[in-house]
Amino acid sequence: MTPAQDNSTPLTGAARIGDVARAAGVSTATVSRTLTYPERVRAETRQKVLDAVRRLDYTPNEAARVLRAGASRMILVQIPHRFGGAFFPGVLSGIDEQLAKHGYTMIMGSLDDSENKARRLIDLVFAGQLDGIILLTGHVPAIGGRSMLDAGIPIVSICAELRDRQSPSVLLNDEDCAVLQTQHLLDLGHRRLMYVAGIPNNYNEVHRYRGFCKTLAKAGLDPIEAPRYEGDYTLASGAAAARAFLTLKPRPTGIVCCSDEMAIGFIKVITDVGLSCPRDVSIVGFDGIEFADYCEPTLTTIWQPRAELGASGARLLIDALSGKPIAADTRIMHRGDLRVRASTSPIW
Amino acid sequence: MTPAQDNSTPLTGAARIGDVARAAGVSTATVSRTLTYPERVRAETRQKVLDAVRRLDYTPNEAARVLRAGASRMILVQIPHRFGGAFFPGVLSGIDEQLAKHGYTMIMGSLDDSENKARRLIDLVFAGQLDGIILLTGHVPAIGGRSMLDAGIPIVSICAELRDRQSPSVLLNDEDCAVLQTQHLLDLGHRRLMYVAGIPNNYNEVHRYRGFCKTLAKAGLDPIEAPRYEGDYTLASGAAAARAFLTLKPRPTGIVCCSDEMAIGFIKVITDVGLSCPRDVSIVGFDGIEFADYCEPTLTTIWQPRAELGASGARLLIDALSGKPIAADTRIMHRGDLRVRASTSPIW
DNA sequence: TTGTAAGCGTTATCAA
DNA sequence: TTGATAACGCTTACAA
Numbered sequence: 202m203t204p205a206q207d208n209s210t211p212l213t214g215a216a217r218i219g220d221v222a223r224a225a226g227v228s229t230a231t232v233s234r235t236l237t238y239p240e241r242v243r244a245e246t247r248q249k250v251l252d253a254v255r256r257l258d259y260t261p262n263e264a265a266r267v268l269r270a271g272a273s274r275m276i277l278v279q280i281p282h283r284f285g286g287a288f289f290p291g292v293l294s295g296i297d298e299q300l301a302k303h304g305y306t307m308i309m310g311s312l313d314d315s316e317n318k319a320r321r322l323i324d325l326v327f328a329g330q331l332d333g334i335i336l337l338t339g340h341v342p343a344i345g346g347r348s349m350l351d352a353g354i355p356i357v358s359i360c361a362e363l364r365d366r367q368s369p370s371v372l373l374n375d376e377d378c379a380v381l382q383t384q385h386l387l388d389l390g391h392r393r394l395m396y397v398a399g400i401p402n403n404y405n406e407v408h409r410y411r412g413f414c415k416t417l418a419k420a421g422l423d424p425i426e427a428p429r430y431e432g433d434y435t436l437a438s439g440a441a442a443a444r445a446f447l448t449l450k451p452r453p454t455g456i457v458c459c460s461d462e463m464a465i466g467f468i469k470v471i472t473d474v475g476l477s478c479p480r481d482v483s484i485v486g487f488d489g490i491e492f493a494d495y496c497e498p499t500l501t502t503i504w505q506p507r508a509e510l511g512a513s514g515a516r517l518l519i520d521a522l523s524g525k526p527i528a529a530d531t532r533i534m535h536r537g538d539l540r541v542r543a544s545t546s547p548i549w
Numbered sequence: 550m551t552p553a554q555d556n557s558t559p560l561t562g563a564a565r566i567g568d569v570a571r572a573a574g575v576s577t578a579t580v581s582r583t584l585t586y587p588e589r590v591r592a593e594t595r596q597k598v599l600d601a602v603r604r605l606d607y608t609p610n611e612a613a614r615v616l617r618a619g620a621s622r623m624i625l626v627q628i629p630h631r632f633g634g635a636f637f638p639g640v641l642s643g644i645d646e647q648l649a650k651h652g653y654t655m656i657m658g659s660l661d662d663s664e665n666k667a668r669r670l671i672d673l674v675f676a677g678q679l680d681g682i683i684l685l686t687g688h689v690p691a692i693g694g695r696s697m698l699d700a701g702i703p704i705v706s707i708c709a710e711l712r713d714r715q716s717p718s719v720l721l722n723d724e725d726c727a728v729l730q731t732q733h734l735l736d737l738g739h740r741r742l743m744y745v746a747g748i749p750n751n752y753n754e755v756h757r758y759r760g761f762c763k764t765l766a767k768a769g770l771d772p773i774e775a776p777r778y779e780g781d782y783t784l785a786s787g788a789a790a791a792r793a794f795l796t797l798k799p800r801p802t803g804i805v806c807c808s809d810e811m812a813i814g815f816i817k818v819i820t821d822v823g824l825s826c827p828r829d830v831s832i833v834g835f836d837g838i839e840f841a842d843y844c845e846p847t848l849t850t851i852w853q854p855r856a857e858l859g860a861s862g863a864r865l866l867i868d869a870l871s872g873k874p875i876a877a878d879t880r881i882m883h884r885g886d887l888r889v890r891a892s893t894s895p896i897w
Numbered sequence: 898t899t900g901t902a903a904g905c906g907t908t909a910t911c912a913a
Numbered sequence: 914t915t916g917a918t919a920a921c922g923c924t925t926a927c928a929a
Binding site: 215258260261262263264265266267268273287290297298301302304306307308309315317318321322324325327328329330347436440465466469472491492494495496497 | 563606608609610611612613614615616621635638645646649650652654655656657663665666669670672673675676677678695784788813814817820839840842843844845
Binding site: 266269 | 905908909
């Protein structure tokens with residue numbers, strides 16, 4: 202008998218539970234118990250097992266565990282294309298941190314919108330390989346009539362609401378935030394406002410536009426007369442909005458944007474043609490991305506608690522997975538703040 | 550016998566392979582074959598099976614498949630903290646698109662650096678739940694002496710090289726790119742240059758600084774005399790670099806930055822104190838992020854083929870997983886281009 | 898071409 | 914407290 206008796210490990214690959222059992226002189230059941238419910242095993246036995254585990258560098262096979270336990274501890278996080286943008290990474294960090302803390306792993310969906318990927322993800326969902334879904338978009342993948350929603354696993358939405366169905370959601374008070382944006386410009390004396398929208402029919406979009414219109418109406422202005430440009434949150438669409446703006450007569454003096462990127466793209470274009478922000482045009486962004494503090498001028502914007510939005514969504518899902526009853530109409534609201542910087546000023 | 554005979558599906562959850570077999574009047578083996586090797590089954594039988602599959606909405610259980618087949622088709626992509634930045638999402642898109650095309654799913658590591666998460670990921674790797682690893686960072690998670698590198702699954706690095714070990718890598722010609730940056734400033738007549746570094750000892754960093762020094766030396770300038778500020782790629786560290794710059798006498802007139810974010814942060818600070826870019830200082834960035842075209846002034850920078858870098862890395866890994874022999878010293882080089890914009894100009 | 902049956906590695910039930 | 918053993922749902926020799 203050699204001092205170092207590693208011979209119990211088969212040459213082919215990693216140690217299995219049987220190897221550990223043999224090395225520790227116990228049954229596989231005891232090994233499993235030691236690892237899952239240490240308190241149900243006598244301290245002495247436990248020590249033997251743990252020693253063997255360490256000696257053999259044993260890690261339980263996850264597939265077998267999932268198969269037997271019926272839970273994978275994997276969560277799908279479905280994000281829109283806007284991923285490239287500066288907003289979502291913050292939300293994802295919040296989600297990821299919470300999930301990791303509770304032993305879950307995140308799988309990201311929809312970096313692009315390829316059918317391949319959607320199909321694979323739907324398969325994984327129906328294959329029982331995913332325990333839950335977090336949606337950061339109202340658009341839910343469905344192929345051949347099979348929608349992720351029908352897999353019967355818990356779903357939580359963040360910054361979005363499903364169209365046809367209810368699901369617990371974490372939301373920003375978008376409407377109030379748009380009121381803050383709009384009122385800020387009105388307070389500075391602006392009367393001709395323009396609205397640079399995000400993607401139409403988005404949850405965010407609908408609520409923000411409502412806030413914009415409401416605030417104008419309250420000030421005795423007709424929202425219908427306020428020019429509205431349909432952007433898609435990107436720098437490029439903000440630039441396009443600005444080019445549309447330049448053709449308007451008379452030109453608005455205050456711009457409400459649905460993302461910081463659009464605001465920055467907007468500023469770039471008007472600056473290039475010799476206009477000045479905020480001298481000629483005041484602009485309010487939305488999101489509070491880091492660049493907002495580094496562009497010229499710095500951006501007045503609505504700051505969103507990105508990590509918090511993600512974290513509460515993740516916690517909600519984890520609760521649901523732990524069997525806690527979560528009503529489908531649960532709504533957790535977070536608040537955005539107006540942060541006044543240099544891109545807005547009183548009208549001349 | 551009712552026309553719609555769904556009774557074969559048990560009340561408890563989803564259909565299993567046995568249900569399909571029963572519904573189609575064949576054995577489970579035939580169902581499995583039909584799904585995996587359709588050509589090995591008689592067309593007529595195949596049709597019966599596929600009909601049953603559709604009728605029962607059957608999706609094979611992934612855990613069972615993984616357990617049996619020994620491959621999960623899941624890939625871990627390990628990214629640095631710099632994730633929040635604008636550079637990585639482009640690389641990730643490239644990776645994700647390729648992986649999806651080949652039926653692989655991406656799991657993202659290290660959004661933050663929590664020990665929880667690292668532990669879970671290392672477990673998954675050793676638990677055989679991950680088929681391969683793509684590293685976008687030289688830093689490989691290891692806890693308690695157990696490193697991901699030792700799990701015996703294929704690893705590919707992108708924009709990085711491992712410290713202690715070789716692995717196939719996809720790289721940018723960083724040194725050449727730094728030469729382009731530096732030479733561009735020299736060509737414009739700048740003689741006092743400053744170098745704003747990324748995180749020290751990074752693969753990128755080492756090569757870029759080498760290119761910087763080499764180019765100065767070739768022009769008869771002493772690299773040692775060029776101020777060097779150690780940043781971390783972020784906007785904030787670019788701003789800090791600028792504050793350091795402001796204390797220098799005489800001040801450099803040309804700045805070589807290792808990221809666009811740092812360049813933009815730098816410009817912000819010097820603009821705020823009344824200096825002008827490029828009139829007083831010329832600045833070259835690195836990465837070619839989208840914001841580089843929207844800041845003021847637009848940024849002269851090195852454009853990196855982000856999606857391509859990701860895609861080749863993914864393809865390399867997929868090849869390795871398909872059993873293709875990939876030498877550990879494989880190096881796939883991509884080229885960055887100098888894109889001249891408005892942040893650099895001839896010295897007065 | 899199809900069916901039978903033996904695993905894949907774990908966990909949970911039941912008995913000892 | 915521990916051990917034997919039957920699942921979990923699928924794939925794949927091997928046999929028919």
